[in-house]
Amino acid sequence: MGRYVIRRLIQAIPVLLGATLLIFVIVFALPGDPIAALFGDKRPDPAVAEVLREQYHLNDPLLLQYWYYISGVLFRGDFGVNFADVPVSQLMAGKFQVTLNLAVTALVMEAVIGVGLGLFAALRRGKASDTMILAATLLLISVPTLVTGFVLQLVLGVKLKQWTGADIFPVAGVFAGWRSYLLPGFVLAGLGVAYLTRLTRTSLVETLRADFIRTATAKGLSRRRVIGRHGLRNALIPMVTYLGADLGNLMGGAVITETIFNLPGIGNQLFQSVYLREQPVVVGIVTVLVLIYILANLVVDMLYAVLDPRIRYE
């Protein structure tokens, strides 16, 4: 196992370099001049612009620029600075905290609601409640986050506050502590809840048809133990791995949700930096996101081996 982890981490290096190079090139290829953007609406003095261009190595070949950047990141942990001269690493640290809070909130909601509904539906397969749950998940999958986000913000945030006078679900910012994350967390979790419900249902239904479930029954075990121990332990494998992989998705996929709810997270920052052409910020955020994806996948792969003894890594 240890050797496998090391091998996987080594494999992550070219992936990380490739991904950052790609994003570096794409951001470079964006139309417009970063120096011009730096000056905003004013026309820069050509001499000053030239000095800045030289200072930021913008006259060097693209690959050399990439080398300056990546060597800074790798050897000095230096992600560069944004237009306001704030170090990107410092900028990201605070934003990542917000995004992590949001992702974990969403993940917990996914796990509790998705697994709960899935188990309920699986044990009542073919009955009306099962059909209703399936229909609800289909609805959740079909409606884009953009719609659920704004609708819930309006109904549960704004209108509910007007009716009751109590600010149960704050609709913007992170000023209300953990409660600020409830509504955006639910919006972000929506798709995952739907998928996990269906995955849980299918997985358990399939497992309960297996021969070893019949054996467990023949051993004289209670139905509760047959389903709870023998069934669930096997059905858990795809569920846990889905949740693990989804943490990466939730971290990176929160751009729309964070923007709707005005949460100062990494997605929101990414959106603004792309808009402002803050090249170092965009590349920095994407680099860290790629790293999170790689680590999340590694954890999932290791979870496989823990959950299913038939899988061995050497």
Added chain:
Amino acid sequence: MKRTAPEVLPAEGGLGDEPLLAVDDLHVEFHTRAGVVRAVNGVSYTVNPGETLAVLGESGSGKSVTAQAIMGILDMPPAVIPQGEIRFKGTDLLKLSDDARTQVRGQRIAMVFQDALSALNPVFTVGWQISEMFRVHRGMSKSDAMKKAVELMDKVRIPAAKQRVHDYPHQFSGGMRQRIMIAMSIALDPEVLIADEPTTALDVTVQAQIMDLLAELQRESQMGMILITHDLGVVADVADKIAVMYAGRIVENAPVHDIYRAPAHPYTKGLLESIPRVDLKGQELYAIKGLPPNLLDLPTGCAFHPRCPYRQDNCVTSAPPLYEISGTRSSACHYWREVLDGEQQ
């Protein structure tokens, strides 16, 4: 684990005239979209302590469904038992509450399944699975139950049981896996053991070892055993009596030696003739003509008549009862005398 009131459970100990296990006129139907599948149509058999009954028949003859009905592990619905009794020491299991039934299952009547790889849970160690019987039913501690599991694995002759108890099912060979299945089934000294094609998934040499093991365990504990198989070769050495099933009915009952010497039903005769024999090497192997009947739409009269070389007109119209041939033999054929005499008409 809560215990149910003892009076509904079959008493331990003496039997009187009542057999250990008696299946009496059992009917099992499956209600499917295509219609009602009559899988078992009035099966009766008995097993006594220390006795081995072999239930013989091809796929779809109802032999496994009967066994699953005894265990109470049929999925109901779609399965329905409209008629019949399964008496265990005089108590009709079908009339017991679910709780009382669960107490019988695994502890008093146990089952060995065909394919041990799929019948064992892949994510638990074999020791965990065997010791679960002691933990759940006997309330033993984890370590005591694990010791019992090692003892059982020794008993079914798994080498290095003490180390291997921590292995998972997929780490064992087919024969060893079936031994684990057997160890698990005999864990609580059941009075009846049902072995549903226990050797079908195994190599021929391993088959013999497993059958020997089952026979030995049975001799030691005086269990009643129901051996379900389609393999006549497996039967001869271990069985005391044979029930041959066809289309959900028993077509012949006989002590094992009588049936090999002289079958009294054309279907049994066909089965015996389809065994490859060294003295007939080079000749074409006999096969029973036609196909097993569609259980959704059974033939009229005797279900075997479309394939029967002894068929007469009345076979198409009237279903033969089980004719008594002697105290221990019976055959569901109008022309059992002709079959027994070997005179084909």
